[in-house]
Amino acid sequence: MIAYLARRLIAMILTLLILSMVVFVVIQLPPGDFVTSYIARLSSMGEVPDENVVEAIRAQYKLDDPLFVQYWAWLEGMFTGNFGFSFEMKRPVAEIFSQRIGISLTVEILAIVVMWGIAIPIGIYSAVYQYSVGDYVATIVGFLGIAVPNFLFALILMYVCYVWFGVTITGLNSPDFANERWSLAKLLDFASHVWAPVLVIATGGAATLIRVLRANLLDELKKPYVLTARAKGLKRHKVIMRYPVRVAMNPLISVVGWVLPTVISSSFVTAIVLNMPTLSPILLRALLSQDMYLAGALILFMGFLTMIGTLLSDILLAWIDPRIRMGMIGAR
């Protein structure tokens, strides 16, 4: 078990390192380096760059050194919380992070919880009552969940709420609360807003989860151990919950590995459509204005979150499946 965890951890660190290289390459892709674009930006705003500042930046990012040294300096910054400086917002990236990361995570975690809350009962129902009306409805809804892109679902939801109910569902707090301190009233207000993005993000992943769970469970329901359990005298429903569902859940947990990237991807798009104060609009703006250091830091950070989540799911999987715990089969 410990060996298994150590292996996963090492794999994660390596992956992160490779991702950082990819991101660094992406940062380097647009023509010009940090300083030239900094100067260009300042002059476009009619300001004259301060020579001292320029020199300081040059030194900090080691722009006169070879690319490898630049990469190392940047990576060091990433680890020490020095994420760089955003031209756009004229603030350190770290500051923007700390302000918005909480909301980002809250929405994403809520979305994952809701996703599983929707997917597990529907998936079990769908498999146990295969070809029933409920199964067909779930299948159709599942297909729609896959076919309707998140941003489109958000748009439609926005439209429907606005035209039919006269409600604007953008943002995460009403304007009155936006700059208030957190209180019960603000929390309630938050709840009245957050359902929309959570629903949008959850449905996309839930559709896939339902299909995976249903297919797994259908396989497991045919396994002889189900017959064994029934031959013991267990009630049919108890058998299903205690044995095949338990086994079919395992691959579902390993699915977290790709559910997380999907959730982060779709929360990104949804946040932009619904104009939520998360990290996503910052990333979009950074990308649109080629503010690559900010964008790079954000992408790396998203990758990091994904990997932490995947690691957690691996641990969970090893914990509940003895075959993995004892190294009989791989995690996926």
Add this chain to the structure above:
Amino acid sequence: MTMTTENLSAAEADKDIVATTEDAQLDAVKPGLQYGGTESQWQLIRARFRRHRLARVSLWIMAVFAIVAIFAEFLAPKDPHDVQARYTYAPPQALHFIDRDADGWRIKPYVYDYKVEVEAESLRRVFRIDETKKIYVRFFAEGFEYKLFGLIPMNRHLIGPEKKRKPLFLIGSDRLGRDMLSRLIYGTRISLSVGLIGVSMSLFLGVLIGGLAGFYGGLFDAATQRVIEFLRSLPTIPLWMGLSAAMPRDWSPLQIYFAITLILSLLGWTELARVVRGRFLALKSEDYVSAALYDGASHVRVVLRHMVPAFTSHIITAASLAIPGMILAETALSFLGLGLQAPVISWGVLLQEAQNIRVLATAPWLLAPGLAIIVAVLAMNFIGDGLRDAADPYTH
């Protein structure tokens, strides 16, 4: 306490044999499964695919989409870039076929013209359908000039107003008074081609890398596996965006188009490579592949004659399941302004217009490309599902 591999595979084999004979028994009573014995693989696949009703219908739907994409110029009533500032956010007109007037009725298609009203409070100009004025419409009408297939100069269109400059907005117009239907038709071409070209590139990469990994195994295989795992563990959208944001600003629409397709396929080949590699490994251990080697067949012949036919159907399946992903990715990128850029028209570019809630409330028809996306993606998914069920007609 552990089983040796030989032990395990022997037990597996025994079980499989029992299963197949039992399945054969069941097959005997399943309707529509009476094999004469001379049906080739593709005949069996077709027969199985045909039993998947949704997939069959979806195939027709995608055929319609393909025709729309190929004959976009002919099918579009108006030039999609033609700005008619007088008709901003004009609502859809219903097409009527039977023209009734004092003289009786005859078959003559027409739509109603618009009248402009100014809203009292907001002072906005609003178009209303004016049921007093008819605009007659004819088929194979003359319209803007174009070259069919880029070669044959033509100016006929499937449908068009009798008088060229009269408004004809069957599904409404956009902010600049451009015909949404024509834009949607042109967008179909771009969006589908991104999916198709992107998947072709992914397919090339996937088959090459997956095939080599499966064939040679060893270190190359292990390295490929790690790369695939790595790519699959990333949140794709932000990374795509990073890459497309890094594109130089002065690139032409065509360059951007190919760059976007390339970006999508660079991250999209993994699934295909996985499928190819998996099939390759599974086939390598099939007895009939060993048998072909023992027959004296060369490696090339074993691969081409015995292995490739066994996984073409799987590759087609994986490719058709990858197309909707490509279409969705392009749409999302373009929607956020990081993919294709106007004046190029794609479904995602079109949906960019629909971002604002107020615009959406006045002109909900701007969501029409969304409908096209949903239908296309659903249809492709069903086709993929049908293919997957049919891809291996020898298992049950």
Add this chain to the structure above:
Amino acid sequence: MTQPNDDVILRVDRLNVDFTFGKMNLKAARDVSFDLRLGRTTCLVGESGSGKSVTARAIMNIVEPAVISSGAVTLFDLKEGEVLELASLDPDGAEIRAVRGARIAMIFQEPMSSLSPVHTIGAQIIEAIMLHQDVDKHEARKRAIEALRDVHIHDPERAVDRYPFEYSGGMRQRAMIAMALACEPDVLIADEPTTALDVTTQAGILKLIRELQVSHGMAVMFITHDMGVVAEIADDVVVMLRGDVVEHGAVEQIFHEPKHSYSRALIGASLGLNNAEARPAPPTEGTPLISARDLSLFFPGQRKLLGKPDPGVQTLKDVSFDLWPGEILGVVGESGSGKTTLGRVLMGKYQPEAGEALYRTGSGDVRDLADRNSFRDKQVYREIRMIFQDPYSSLNPRMTVEQIIAEPLWVNNIAKGAAMRDRVAELLEIVGLSPAMMERYPHAFSGGQRQRIGIARAIALEPRIIIADEATSALDGSIRAQVLDLLLKLRDELGMAILFIAHDIGVVRYFCDRVVVMHKGQIVETGTAHQICDAPREDYTKALLSAVPSPDPRNRKIMPPLSVAE
């Protein structure tokens, strides 16, 4: 219904089970009737699809998606004098559930997939105990340990907390039996419980079931397709064919005075192999075709970063033998003995670390089959051909029979066009198939026919040696005999040598001239087929032979012989 006879515990009366596919209706069991008696073993025999398993499940009333359309399953309570009709009960109701596991228990063929992979053995047994007995968890655990002890599982106090994948196949089946018997049922239904096991393991399980049957005094219903097993354990036999009971009687009568032609065919196929006369073996003089010396092959385990090192497997250890022209040499052993690996080494699939296997080619030169380079020019492949175990995976499903058989002719430039077609037709006739079938694909053929196609492909190049890897073990009894006879005929006509790899020693006695017995990668004994089968010298060979069921109930080897009273 009243108690018909003092020891009848369960009566199946005109039972019908139907499967429905759309509008089609399949009768999986048709008017099946028989009794189970306490202390007696009733065997249900028949080939796959004959309705044996469905009948067993119908007794437990777990047949969905099928339905019990008519008939009765009556369970008698001998002490209380009560009777309970099971077939008409609600399949998920309390009454039938009180019977399942408590009064009727069941074990299955695949002990691995019949146990939940994510629960410990103990948890699964304790669950059964607590369902039917009013005990607390602590007591249930104690009883579970006792149940494991009863089935002779070593160190039951620790075994109880282990997972099924930590058990070997035989131990899993023992654990299944422990679970089934934990509530001391009156009836044990065993559905092919030994089919997936090696002969020695099978013998152990059969003995165990008998022992527990005697100590518990229960009725056993044993489902199998292996007539040897039937002859060893049955008191009564029910022969089924496509859902019908074609014959029903005492084991003595079924084996020695079978009335139905199908029973006769079943028994004939297994007795025939056993009563083979000794054939004159080809002389083992001159030079052998293959002369293998000290072949050793070690499969290293996978090395994992930070994981436990996998010790690897010594698959072959100092294997030496000769294959003489025209002889049939049997290689016998249980799974894991290295016999299949040996065949693959000779085909150049694996290269041994040590030893040599010198092959004298048709053109007179000598090649070492342990060297990959010997296979370069394909000459060896033309002269040594292979027949595979699984007739379903050994033929490319995407090629017609003609293309399959013609492949070696085509790639070796032996025949093309019309000549090739004629040769394929000729080969099909040799193996007993109609040349008209050559345009069909393999899916149109049965297992036996497919194996004939595989043989036609093997003899297309008139080879000097055929390596047959478990070539008949996937086939049912009567078809197996036909294929063996075909191979014998071909050997006599074409004069090739056959290396016959098998786990079934009964087949070996019938088919082979000489035999090598393998165990854990080593050859333990070599001799003529009759010497090995009738007078084995080594202990392992003796154990292996004594574990093989005798196909005659008068001559039981594993079980005590039938008592005279019966």
